[in-house]
Amino acid sequence: MTSEVETPPTDSAPTTGARPTKTALHTLGVISLVVLAGLAGLVVTGVRARSAAVETLARSAQDGAALRVSVVHPMLAGDQEDLVLPANIQAYAETPIYARTHGYLKRWYFDIGSHVGKGDLLAEIETPEVDQQLAQARADLKSLQANLELARTTADRWNGLLARHAVSKQETDQAVSDFSAKQAAVDASMANVRRLEELQGYEKVYAPFEGVITARQTDVGALIDAGSSPRELFHLATTRKLRVFVAVPEVSAGSVRNGAPVKLTSDQFPNKTFQGVLVRNSNSIDPASRTLNVEVDIDNSAGELLPGSYAFVHLRVPGSTKAWEIPSSALLFRAEGLRVAVVRGAQAELVPISIGRDFGARVEVNSGLRPDDEVILSPSDSLVTGTPVQIAKAARK
Template sequence: MPPNDLQELDHPVVQRSPAPEPAPARKSRWIGPVVGAGLLVALGIGIFVGIRDRAVDEQTLARATNAAAVPTVEVIHPKPGAPDVKLVLPGNMQAFSDTAIYARTNGYLKKWYVDIGAHVKRGDLLAEIDTPEVDDQLRQARADLNNAKAALDLAVVTAQRKEKLVQTFVASVADRDAAVSALGVARAEVQSRQAAVERLEKMQSFERVEAPFDGIITARTIDVGALIAAGNAQSGRELFHLVAINWLRIYVSVPETYSPAMRPGLVADVTLDEYPGQVFKGVLTRTANAIDQASHTLLVEVDVPNKDEKLLPGSYVHVQFMLPTSGKSVTLPANALLFRKEGLQVAVVRDNKVALIPAKIGHDYGESVEIVSGLRPSDEVIANPADSLTAGTTVAVKQKDEPASSK
């Protein structure tokens, strides 16, 4: 036996079994399918999440698109009530009593006693007129009156004598009747002559030119020696001009729109450029109660006390009235109005929809107007509405005083 074989006999041969495979090598057969399944699940989840996110995004976009399609409008609430109307109108101040003084008799100016600016009382002597012709006529009239009285006395005696003669049948009844008739004529002649004397005495009294009321002389147009003729405003020469200024009248033409508020007793503030910052109180005393057809205004009179004679007749003044407004009216900014062919309208929001309400203006204050019908203080009025705004449009509301939200 070869040596090698002997060696093999000395050492028994041990049969070695194959080494066992490690555990990981045994599990590696399942890793692939598990990983693949996991990937499929992950892919499915990713796809699901992606589809869901896309759907959510689409819904969000749709909501945002729908929200963007609804216009947002700013709304305001009408202010309840309306301020009193401040109406300022021009006027001319006039004296409460204003008269021109004329002569009532013919003659020459003998003397004048007052000049412009003089304060006079009723009955004060202003001037004297020399009337020689009237004096002569008066003397003649008095002489004629004396003759008539003498004739009357004779007629009385004659009538009495005739009555006695008729009773003794010496005179006829006709003679007595003639005497009685002559007595009546004599009495009438006396009355006529007496009236002539009284008329001339009155004419002679007009030699004294007297003040008809308390006031101030504003004009004197005559001088001593001037020929004076009896007359009036149409004929004749004005001697003096007299005004009473303790009270002054102001005539104001009020537009027809405000005529219903013009009632006696309404207080007025009177201002003049020559007295800046000063206000004089007046009272509306009467109106013309008729609208002038040419100017469509109502003439009213405002009386102003002037005891200190600070105000002068003829002055240009400003008269301010405060006219109360209706308690049911509201006030809106002028830019909230819509002018359509249907008339004046206001856009309000009700249940998130636009409603166009007809409105009627009471007074226009410039930047704001008074609405007397159609609106309530609780209404949400769209501020500065677009001309294209239509009724029924869905809108989003934002209060005007709220700050704009940033996105």
């Protein structure tokens, strides 16, 4: 009988439910730490991103609440200032042309825009009534002249007879008086003939001076009435030389000097400057506007400037070295007085000022500003002290 011997198990054969070794546990721990570290990093990154987003949103909200403004620094006034004032351009000479006789317009020779010389024929008028009156007056004159010759002969005859004592002195005086009366009647008739001839001469309308026809108010066949309310036929203006009238503020009136050169600009020619001369001023301040009326003459031989246009006159006036200048658009007119808005501590502050001379686009500030002040340009009428502001643009001095 053979006996069976049991063989013990070897180490190479795994056993179900065996515990993990130390190496496996170490590896598992490392992997767990890596996973936890990654999760912690994701959490931190998310928190930081959210915090940055909140800060950005808060900053955007703050920027949106602040009023964006443009600012400029006050500029020290110089020795000479360019005073820019609005002005009106007028023709050097202009006049309406009326008829001096009754009738109908027969023909006109020049229309609007036409250049005419002195003495040019502008129009002709038919005057049938005046022509008939003149013919009658001339006939009456001839009749009176014939009676005058008879009266002269009679007076001479009676004077001769009186010298021989053939007639009485009374009869001679009557003959001489009749001659004198007829002489006066002839003189009156001649004056009437000359008057009608003058009226007939007005049938032709001439230009009184060289210029341009700016208006024509009549046409062929129109009734011409030279009565108390005559109708204008043409309007004539001289444009080779122009008058420019400008109102200078009272504060700068003392700087006006006749004969001083003046520059003129127009919006019609933005890149061109015209030269003129200050020829005269009114030597008195208008009590209504507190300004001095000044006339500047401009040579317009090229015909570029037009009468009735709007322009700007540039006058050089002495400056004040103790004053500051700011744009006129920075001024705020409030019930409590004149103010400007300045930026101080990211807020607007309304500062009271006193101004000197007004140069049009700029004004002179005598007190209330510092050289480092940031003056807000074109502030809103609703702007008050304490309004949050943000400087969008700093204008050049």
